Amino acid sequence: MHHLFGVVLGQKDLSRAGDLFSLDDSEIEGCLSEALEQIKIISSSPDYQTNDNDQAVVEICITRITTAIRETESIEKHGKSLVALWESCLEHNLKPSGKDEDTPHAKIASDIMSCILQNYNRPPIMALAVPVAVKFLQRGNKELCRNMSSYLSLAAISKADLLAEHTETIVKSVLRGKKK
Numbered sequence: 001m002h003h004l005f006g007v008v009l010g011q012k013d014l015s016r017a018g019d020l021f022s023l024d025d026s027e028i029e030g031c032l033s034e035a036l037e038q039i040k041i042i043s044s045s046p047d048y049q050t051n052d053n054d055q056a057v058v059e060i061c062i063t064r065i066t067t068a069i070r071e072t073e074s075i076e077k078h079g080k081s082l083v084a085l086w087e088s089c090l091e092h093n094l095k096p097s098g099k100d101e102d103t104p105h106a107k108i109a110s111d112i113m114s115c116i117l118q119n120y121n122r123p124p125i126m127a128l129a130v131p132v133a134v135k136f137l138q139r140g141n142k143e144l145c146r147n148m149s150s151y152l153s154l155a156a157i158s159k160a161d162l163l164a165e166h167t168e169t170i171v172k173s174v175l176r177g178k179k180k
Contacts, residue, residue: 001031001038009038009061014053017060025068032065032074033081039065040085043108049093055104062108066115075119083128086112087135094141106141113144117151 092105119125
């Protein structure tokens with residue numbers, strides 16, 4: 001892992017996290033999957049929901065990673081790690097609190113969702129992402145479901161057969177949304 005990513009994630013050093021944006025995308029591209037795995041460990045810790053420092057470090061790192069993935073067009077290389085972190089969010093609370101504020105894991109899911117699903121025209125990535133995307137439709141976060149539906153519509157245009165086996169779940173999600 002790049003030294004700075006190692007410091008920021010290993011020590012959860014918020015004061016150095018912004019420095020990640022001074023690095024060239026190509027300089028960090030090789031370590032992005034490893035950084036994503038470290039983020040998964042941090043975000044799965046029992047105190048993550050209440051630890052503002054860890055949440056801020058994770059948000060900054062995810063922004064830096066997704067930017068580097070887009071700029072270096074390396075989604076195929078890091079897709080599995082990205083989808084694994086995204087799927088790990090399903091193990092946590094995703095429903096907004098009473099004040100309509102997203103939970104920490106819903107924020108992670110939203111940031112990663114856009115990075116992954118903007119690649120709707122890349123079948124290998126959609127093959128990884130669609131089964132996970134469908135699981136999010138069943139979790140009750142209206143904003144995530146709304147955004148997910150938009151991306152899945154694009155995926156259907158590009159590669160409808162990837163969605164075929166999930167048709168029933170998708171239709172149920174749409175119908176649940178109409179009732180609310």
